[in-house]
Amino acid sequence: MSRIGRKPISIPAGVDVKIDGNVVTVKGPKGTLTRAFHPNMNIAQEGNEVIVTRPNDAKENRSLHGLTRTLIHNMVVGVTEGFRKDLEIQGVGYRAAKQGSKLTLTLGFSHPVEFEDTDTIKIELKDALHFSITGIDKQEVGQFAAEVRGVRPPEPYKGKGIRYVGEYVIRKEGKAGKGK
Incomplete structure (x- = not known):
């Protein structure tokens, strides 16, 4: 399983994450970022963490797993630190x-x-x-x-x-x- 994809993304204070299907909107002190992700990826918010999971171990899903997690993490870092x-x-x-x-x-x-x-x-x-x-x-x-x-x-x-x-x-x- 993807080591990066498994890691949860912690949401710092002052950052608002909205998940609408596979469209993620991250709002923070520096601005707002919105991005649509591949429909195979399951994105869920649990408390102050965002967790990305994949439906199966198909090659395409394995490659999208870590990518999706990293892109969401970069959105969170971007709206907080830039x-x-x-x-x-x-x-x-x-x-x-x-x-x-x-x-x-x-x-x-x-x-x-x-x-x-x-x-x-x-x-x-x-x-x-x-x-x-x-x-x-x-x-x-x-x-x-x-x-x-x-x-x-x-x-x-x-x-x-x-x-x-x-x-x-x-x-x-x-x-x-x-x-x-």
Whole structure:
């Protein structure tokens, strides 16, 4: 049986979980998240815990069991603490600036690249080379961070570009010259 799927999800104080069939709505201090899950999964609330069970040990149900439990847990964590991705810019002349709700990235292109805060995603600028993307939906935060990083991913020769904080970029040696 799924080790992750078996674990109950504890609901902290201040969080309201509503289960309507296989649609789960989680409301907390940071916002509200709603998600529909596969009809094979049985989702039930017992006291201040949510328990996910599966009807049988079919391969599809085994794979959905842990996934469903983790997605509900991420919803609970999102509305209480939120999620954050920290990014940093490396490269001479590369920088970030924020005007209102708009992040402007200068990354060596002929034009600046702009990203706007959405109603669920917020961009916080720490300094010209470090910024954070925060929100309550883990998937949305990760997708937005990947799109920002995708504008100028770190290249392997000089390491220039946008990277996650703590990301290790494998460096390559440059082209070997003649007569060396």
